[in-house]
Amino acid sequence: MDLDLDGNVALITGSATGLGHACAEAFSKQGANVALASPNLDDLAYASDRLYAIGEGEIFGLDVDIRQPEHVAAFVEQTVDQYGGIDHVVTGPRPLEPRRFLDVSDEEWFRAFDRLFMSVVWTAREAHDWLDSSEHGTVVNVTNPWLRALSGETSVADSFRTAVRGISQAQAGTFAPAIRVNTVLPGPHQTEDFERALTELVDEGICDDLDACKAAAMEGCPYESPGEPLDLGKLVAFLSSEHASYVNGAVIPVDGGGT
Numbered sequence: 001m002d003l004d005l006d007g008n009v010a011l012i013t014g015s016a017t018g019l020g021h022a023c024a025e026a027f028s029k030q031g032a033n034v035a036l037a038s039p040n041l042d043d044l045a046y047a048s049d050r051l052y053a054i055g056e057g058e059i060f061g062l063d064v065d066i067r068q069p070e071h072v073a074a075f076v077e078q079t080v081d082q083y084g085g086i087d088h089v090v091t092g093p094r095p096l097e098p099r100r101f102l103d104v105s106d107e108e109w110f111r112a113f114d115r116l117f118m119s120v121v122w123t124a125r126e127a128h129d130w131l132d133s134s135e136h137g138t139v140v141n142v143t144n145p146w147l148r149a150l151s152g153e154t155s156v157a158d159s160f161r162t163a164v165r166g167i168s169q170a171q172a173g174t175f176a177p178a179i180r181v182n183t184v185l186p187g188p189h190q191t192e193d194f195e196r197a198l199t200e201l202v203d204e205g206i207c208d209d210l211d212a213c214k215a216a217a218m219e220g221c222p223y224e225s226p227g228e229p230l231d232l233g234k235l236v237a238f239l240s241s242e243h244a245s246y247v248n249g250a251v252i253p254v255d256g257g258g259t
Helices: 018-029 041-054 069-083 106-133 148-153 155-175 192-203 210-217 229-239
Strands: 009-013 033-038 059-063 088-091 138-142 180-186 251-254
Touching: 009 018, 009 069, 009 106, 018 033, 018 041, 018 088, 018 138, 018 192, 018 229, 033 041, 033 069, 041 059, 059 069, 069 106, 088 106, 106 138, 106 155, 138 155, 138 229, 148 155, 148 210, 155 180, 155 251, 180 229, 192 210, 229 251
Parallel strands: 009 033, 009 088, 033 059, 088 138, 138 180, 180 251
Antiparallel strands: none
């Protein structure tokens, strides 16, 4: 399906790996010019090379630590320098870090606040004027995945998942009609980040082995396997297109019906 995104500019955080990268791929395959962000230069180089090979739009990558507001501001500024503006913002989820509520220190809560919540605020704030002046301005906030049976083991991610959903609703009411804002709530998807999180759960002794962790992650879902990341990316691209021009403030689960 042609989403008429050719030549549009999409700024996507957390876009070197996982679901964020799947979103970048979906935009790139539609001919959009994509700005990638990651604090890991190796991941960033691999992601950029991969999209150059399979996509149609231009690719720009920047070393960004989204816990630092000055990094977010520089990412927006350099994207505008590279492409002349910004039409779409996607805030991608961070990899899950298994932590039980009583094991999380104050310092870890504050770090997660910047990484999982304030980064969404800073990105929208810095990009707002460019989105507002665009004919296509959209924001899609992709929250951290929800693994219902393991939610007690991912307390930090689950807490800020809810917070991001709330700030998205506030943005949708404030920015419309010039800028549409929607939220995507992922369930389990087959990414390296997902596999890494499950491995950490095994290492922490929370699951007996990787198979047991995968079974727990899929509990309550009518599907036997995690979702395909690119399918979620395609939904994000669709929500950013004119084909979804009256979709604003929507909260869309992509979890196989396992919520």
